[in-house]
Amino acid sequence: MAELICRALRDGALDGEHAPALTIKDSIDSPFGPHVFNHVLAQLSANILAAKSQSQGLVLVASSQSPSFYFDLLKSRGNDVASFHKWLRVLDCYTDPLGWKVRLMACGSISSRSPEASNTVRLCTDVRNLDNLSLSIMELGRELVGQGKGRFSVAIDSASEMIRHASISSVAALLSNLRSHDQVSCAFWLLHSDLHDVRVTAALEYMSSMLGSIEPMNRPANVQRGNSENLSLFEQNSNKGKFHVRLKRRNGRVRLMNEEFCIEQSSIKFTAVSSEDGIISQGLVPKVQFNLQLSEKERIERAKVVLPFEHQGTGKPIEIYDGRQSLNESSTESTNSSSAEKVQTNQDPGKGEIIYFRDSDDEMPDSDEDPDDDLDI
Amino acid sequence: MEVWVRRMGVGKNGDSGLLPDDDFGLILGDGESGLLLAGGESRFTGFLPWQCIVYIWSLEGTAMENGGSWNLLDQAIGPLIEDPYASRSGGSVVLIEDCVETSGAFVLHHLIKRSISPLPPHSSPVLLILVSFARSFSHYDRILRKMGCNVVVQRDNKRFIFLDMRKLECPEAMSDGDGGDTFEGGLVDLYGKIQKAVEVSIVNGGSRSVVIMIDDISLLEVAAKGSSNHVLDFLHYCHTLKTDFGCSLAFLNHEDIYSSTERSNLILQMEYLADVVIKAEPLATGLAKDVHGQLTVMNKRNFDRWKKMSYFHFRVRENNVEYFYPGSRT
């Protein structure tokens, strides 16, 4: 549940433990990761502003959208621009991630437009140096909460961009440093899973305590686009999707949840669906062996079980419909029925005889027995 | 703000099927549920079906359309230059994907024409920067001339900038030693050129809209010696122009190059980056003289505003391209 994730992020870390971390992953079939990310970001910032959360501030590493995009986003959710500097810092890895603009400005080929001076945004011009990046995040965080015990949250809007510029091991080191840092309350990041190896995705999932994966409502059977059947599928997937959450709980259990979401004009709406536990939790159920031993009590109880084909009438005559007369008839007419008839019924209906010939003498003699001998019919 | 609505549909003979101009109506409202006040047909009051093209003449903004007709492709793409509903980011990113059998260059030509053909008065002119890796200027000149658009004049008016990058080679080992910077130099310079052009235009011409087009990303990749990372860096910087200056971007790339098993993430990254993806493919049934292929347009912007998915056939002609729904043409 999106709500549950937000609560977990809000509650933050316990002393001496790693901060909770969330990986949001999507793929091109349902590329709504940014929507979910923005939703989580907005929820968390609302919590921070209302002082409901453990963290007192938020450091946002922006590499796929500009800082102004996020300011607009937060503004549209009713946050006050003037208060941003109290609780928000943006590390701008979007505007000039590789220092091209700095280089071009230095040789005068483009005019130097200094981004409007603000203490909320810090420009990063070399995203390949993750040590510096990590240092910057910490510094920005300390600006917000001071050196003391206060904690802040970290949001990374594209882990994919980071992995593109640096090795997976250094990115993982950065994330794990963040999580284990005393002053970090929680962290979350977005990943486009199909841009990376399975190994990379798995590494980031391993680093996180929560995983929100976004999947299309329906996956087309064949990739061939263009035919009308798939077209409607794509159309269906174009503003809706499924949201699976795996939450590693502190007691060691894994909580699984399923939601559907729908993208609306400026927001994303989650609706709970009846969880199809059977399908999802299958992976979690360990392979168990059958217990073939019986306890004494079980043995006694088993002995008491009456099997359905056993004759259950205690002492009563056995009346079984033989197909010629109804049971009612036989009971009413039994008094004045002729003896001959009675003889017949005694002889005939009870024991039908099947006369057969052996096909050959190869057969085992025991096959002469009536196979239904043991039945009480 | 005035909102104009024009009814679109498919004509009986498969033409774009615009009703005559007296079918214009003036609508007041937020564009979703408006009241038709004057002209037009009464059945379009209330909620507008998606077939309606809603375009806006705000007094200071750009008219979305220049009085010509919007064909199926235009409807599927929506406004290119300035998107009135995208509150935050100015322009949009359009990705055109094609294959050996069906070239998607005509979509680019169409967008060029749409960007720089004369606009109604009181709208700011558009600057188009075409970064060409595939074709010469004279090629584009001749094609657009036939479409009724004189790029030479526009170039003289400083509204069309042609950057011939056919001979661009990214020099090897810019900063020798650390290895990370190889081949990057040429792309940095190219980016510098583009940003310079944008800056000059914005400073000199007031609030101009800018469209940046790159006619073949796969050749840019070749120029960068196959380093798709550098291409992505370059595209990222182009994307910053979108946020900084409200530029729109249009890229052409060949999908079939990447369709093999080791699917490079370049095309995927581009799809993530794009607001509109247009795919040009041959017909599944093979060659045809009167149907040159099929287009699939996926529009990721503006939920509920534009149709998210469109699919139609096309036939390329010298002066225009016909678009029609499958089966609507005998």
Added chain:
Amino acid sequence: MAATKTRSSSFSRNISAASTPQIPGLKCGPNGTIFVSSGIPDLDKILGGGFPLGSLVMVMEDIEAPHHMLLLRNFMSQGLVHNQPLLYASPSREPRAFLGTLPSPVLSKDDKSRDHDLEQEKGLRIAWQYRKYLGENQQNFEGQRDGKPDYCNDFDLRKPLERHFLSNQRIDCFSLEGSPNLDPFRERCSTFLAQLPRYDGNLTSACRIAIQSFYAPQCEYSNTEWEMLSFVRSLKSMVQSSNAVAVLTFPPSLVSSSFSKRLQHLADTLLSVKAIPDEDKELANLLTGYNDMVGLLNVHKVAHFNTQVPVILEATTFSIKLKKRRSLVLECLNQAPIDGSSGTSYATTGSCSGSSKTGTLDF
């Protein structure tokens, strides 16, 4: 018909009226393009006139058959007959030796061959928009009576090209085998092309570049795909800005599919050749003239310069035949009329449904 003719002539007026008709071996095409002949009359007709100047032609080889060599030989011979400079590169150690295998033009002007050409014209289906150029073609054939060299010759594959065509020529040969990278060859191409800048007032001649088996495993550069692509890209841009045509053959089955696709995208005109199985009874039943066929030619892409309209041919697969065992002929594949059971040819079903559709429309 007349109307279209006048319109087309007004379109490409400044070039056609000015210089080109006098120059042998060049012909005006639509949209201000100028064609040179491929050396195979039928291929010229299929492509709407020939290879346009400034285009890069690629032939995808069949590794089992040498048909691409036929195309290359005729292309090269035709250039030499027209006295056009030629640059030939191949992965062999002695590329100049290949010049000895070039075919000689058929010089007999007897009516027999002319009849055949006319017949071919009728038999071949050509994209409709080029039909009007057939007339011009005809005129060129008339022109040969005046003793001028034709735009396009028939070549006798059995007779080697006469010595005098090979001497006193600007023929440049290059071996792709020795060099570890493509830089020397790139250099050579640019110096070769520099001798004829494009459209410097009066167009004097065109030059041809023929590159055989560009990707050959024995070449050292062949494991650096990006360098090869980079070379082809620069070759393309060089050719585009000079009045030359480059023909490059490569075996697609030896390279990765994405690399092959990239090359195909770089080509302006894309052809492929294919061997046909020997003594295949089924095919023999299916196709008329199976016995004369030596292979198949596929047209994947036809260069379209200065226009956005793609050239859609009515047929894309042609059979390569040797007429009288000496000259190369391309024919539309025709289904043999005998076996009706397997008669689900695409063309026939297409035309049937088409006619029925128009029928319903009329009523």
